[in-house]
Amino acid sequence: MKSLDDGVCDLIYIDPPFVTQRKRTHRASGAKYDDRWSGGLKQFLAFLHPRLSECHRLLSERGTLYVHLDWRAAHYVRVLLDTIFGERNFLNEVIWHYRTGGLSTKWFARKHDTILVYAKKAGSHSFQVQREGTFRTDGLNYDEDGRPYKNTKKGRLYFNAAGPALSDVWDMPFLSTVSLERVDWPTQKPVALLERIIRSSSREGDLIADFFCGSGTTLVAAMGLGRRAIGCDIESRAVAITRERLKKICATRPVFSSAPRTNRPHKLPSESSARR
Numbered sequence: 001m002k003s004l005d006d007g008v009c010d011l012i013y014i015d016p017p018f019v020t021q022r023k024r025t026h027r028a029s030g031a032k033y034d035d036r037w038s039g040g041l042k043q044f045l046a047f048l049h050p051r052l053s054e055c056h057r058l059l060s061e062r063g064t065l066y067v068h069l070d071w072r073a074a075h076y077v078r079v080l081l082d083t084i085f086g087e088r089n090f091l092n093e094v095i096w097h098y099r100t101g102g103l104s105t106k107w108f109a110r111k112h113d114t115i116l117v118y119a120k121k122a123g124s125h126s127f128q129v130q131r132e133g134t135f136r137t138d139g140l141n142y143d144e145d146g147r148p149y150k151n152t153k154k155g156r157l158y159f160n161a162a163g164p165a166l167s168d169v170w171d172m173p174f175l176s177t178v179s180l181e182r183v184d185w186p187t188q189k190p191v192a193l194l195e196r197i198i199r200s201s202s203r204e205g206d207l208i209a210d211f212f213c214g215s216g217t218t219l220v221a222a223m224g225l226g227r228r229a230i231g232c233d234i235e236s237r238a239v240a241i242t243r244e245r246l247k248k249i250c251a252t253r254p255v256f257s258s259a260p261r262t263n264r265p266h267k268l269p270s271e272s273s274a275r276r
């Protein structure tokens with residue numbers, strides 16, 4: 001992050017550790033992901049703070065940051081982000097709801113992640129409304145062409161043919177254990193989730209960054225949508241998986257050749273340089 005110039009990223013998505021205090025091992029590959037913090041949340045927040053400040057520095061004037069967390073740290077990180085970005089630049093607290101995983105008999109099943117969204121400068125930020133699903137049309141009138149409408153004082157109100165605008169609650173399945181999209185990384189997120197974020201907050205050719213890229217989902221989604229992408233991860237296995245996934249995308253799609261502006265000559269990350 002330090003090697004990049006101010007304002008080079010148009011969209012940053014990070015999915016850092018969640019402070020689960022667990023070490024996970026991928027069943028098939030044995031890939032390990034250690035999310036244990038001896039100093040608990042305090043240590044985690046001290047780790048994340050300077051990285052969030054770097055994200056702020058790296059975003060362009062129309063840039064947006066998405067920080068993916070869960071119930072363990074989201075409320076503390078929101079306070080950090082308010083101090084770094086300013087409360088006025090808060091855009092959303094997106095709830096990603098899914099159904100996979102176990103149930104509890106002691107409390108309501110915890111079935112959502114929280115994605116905090118901040119603009120570098122609210123009002124100047126890129127945003128495209130996304131539409132999905134269908135409107136409720138029961139009890140409505142239908143016109144001569146069979147299109148549903150509501151009667152209002154101003155006349156007929158028709159619904160947008162593309163469907164309702166997305167709200168901040170996203171119902172989207174988690175990757176199943178047998179999904180064809182699965183690679184050997186324990187905390188892999190669905191490409192569909194990242195595509196939604198990238199479509200909402202960037203344009204073709206924009207530079208998308210993920211500094212905790214894991215299996216490279218953000219980079220895969222970004223390049224598939226005609227954006228440029230950069231990422232890093234502290235685990236060499238994650239970098240290797242990301243490289244493999246990107247090679248497949250590069251083989252099937254045109255790829256932007258321009259590298260981001262950096263303070264130093266730009267080198268493709270080797271597995272060793274990707275480790276701190």
Ligand SMILES: C[S@@+](CC[C@H](N)C(=O)[O-])C[C@H]1O[C@@H](n2cnc3c(N)ncnc32)[C@H](O)[C@@H]1O
Binds near residue numbers: 033189216
């Ligand atoms: C929740 S996972 C990200 C998963 C990713 N979104 C995906 O779809 O595969 C968090 C990642 O952060 C990485 N990580 C932990 N500490 C890091 C650090 N200091 N710098 C860079 N990456 C780090 C871990 O190796 C892990 O891959």
